[in-house]
Amino acid sequence: MNRQEYWRQQYKARRPGWQDSQTVYRELIGRYVTPQTALLDIGCGHTEFLREVFERTPHTYGLDPDARALEHNTVLRNLVCGSAEAIPFPDAMFDLVTLAWVLEHLEDPQRVFAEIHRVLKPGGRVIFLTPNTWNYNVWIIRAIPNAFHDFLTTRLYGRQEHDTFPTRYRVNSIRTIEKLLTPIGLVREELHLNGDPTYVSFGKPLFHLACGVEKLLDRKPLQRARVHLIGVYRKGGRRSA
Numbered sequence: 001m002n003r004q005e006y007w008r009q010q011y012k013a014r015r016p017g018w019q020d021s022q023t024v025y026r027e028l029i030g031r032y033v034t035p036q037t038a039l040l041d042i043g044c045g046h047t048e049f050l051r052e053v054f055e056r057t058p059h060t061y062g063l064d065p066d067a068r069a070l071e072h073n074t075v076l077r078n079l080v081c082g083s084a085e086a087i088p089f090p091d092a093m094f095d096l097v098t099l100a101w102v103l104e105h106l107e108d109p110q111r112v113f114a115e116i117h118r119v120l121k122p123g124g125r126v127i128f129l130t131p132n133t134w135n136y137n138v139w140i141i142r143a144i145p146n147a148f149h150d151f152l153t154t155r156l157y158g159r160q161e162h163d164t165f166p167t168r169y170r171v172n173s174i175r176t177i178e179k180l181l182t183p184i185g186l187v188r189e190e191l192h193l194n195g196d197p198t199y200v201s202f203g204k205p206l207f208h209l210a211c212g213v214e215k216l217l218d219r220k221p222l223q224r225a226r227v228h229l230i231g232v233y234r235k236g237g238r239r240s241a
Contacts (some may be wrong), residue, residue: 007201014211021228022049025129027099028190028232029053032096032125036147040094040119042084042112043102046072050098061094065088087106087115095124103130109171110180117184120235126186127232133172135227136213137199143168168207177231185235 001009002044008020009142019027039056041050044062046069054060056074062076063084070079082088084099085108097116113210114115128159131138171180174191195217197210217226 004170004198004201007086007207008196010207011197011211012113018091019183019194020196020228021129022100024051024192024194025127025230026050026231029096029098029127029213030056030106032127033057038084038121039096039098040087040089041076041107042087042097042116044067044073044076047100050100051075061089063219066165082117084112086127087119089119090184091118092121092124093119095121097124097126099126099128099130101129101131103128103153103171104167104169105165106170107168113171113180114184117186117235122193124235125189125232126235127230129228129230130172130227131169132193132227134225135174136225138169138172138226140200142169171231177229185236187236188231190230190232192228192230194228194230195226196228199227 012018016235026049029050032124033053034100035057037058038059038061039054039057040061040063041054042063044064045066058077060076061078062070062073063071063080063082064073065081065083067081073079084102084106097120100193103109113126120126131141171177174193177191178188195214197214199208201207201208216222
């Protein structure tokens with residue numbers, strides 16, 4: 001168990017019913033995956049945390065610009081090295097498109113979501129998990145030059161080297177997401193704001209301080225500053241199964 005997971009377990013003990021954002025994201029995806037689901041995971045890399053959900057269907061595709069990461073992906077059946085700004089699949093091919101920790105890196109989010117809309121079937125869904133630009137963790141990250149991100153995330157969060165990419169945060173708030181997705185025909189079904197004190201929990205004092213901040217963010221006017229955004233948007237038209 002790495003440092004962050006240890007403190008997440010401590011937070012769960014203090015706050016029964018709380019779920020970390022990856023769990024929330026995974027459960028949302030799980031609602032819509034059947035053996036017939038055609039699924040595209042954008043920015044799939046080599047992650048394992050969605051294996052149980054993705055293995056419910058044989059129609060899984062992964063798209064990532066990092067060929068080295070794709071070499072280690074044993075979850076998805078069809079892997080393509082490429083860009084989300086020019087998705088190399090036909091129109092209306094997928095029931096579901098997923099993106100975890102991708103939106104914050106997009107250089108041209110308008111083009112990416114236009115492509116997502118194009119490859120979704122009518123009634124298909126896009127589900128994403130991304131940092132919220134209004135959260136203090138993002139302010140800290142934005143203050144650190146991108147050149148240092150790989151070094152810090154490897155040592156602080158236990159990620160592999162070269163698992164970090166430049167962050168831009170161009171579509172990382174409720175307002176910017178709605179402003180971009182609604183006009184192109186992606187209709188919001190769910191948008192969750194989820195807290196997590198563990199990103200700055202480098203010991204017990206900081207953990208307690210971060211838990212105090214999370215209590216403040218439970219107040220209704222401040223809930224929009226929780227650390228993660230988890231959204232489900234549907235392409236207008238007949239609902240996909």
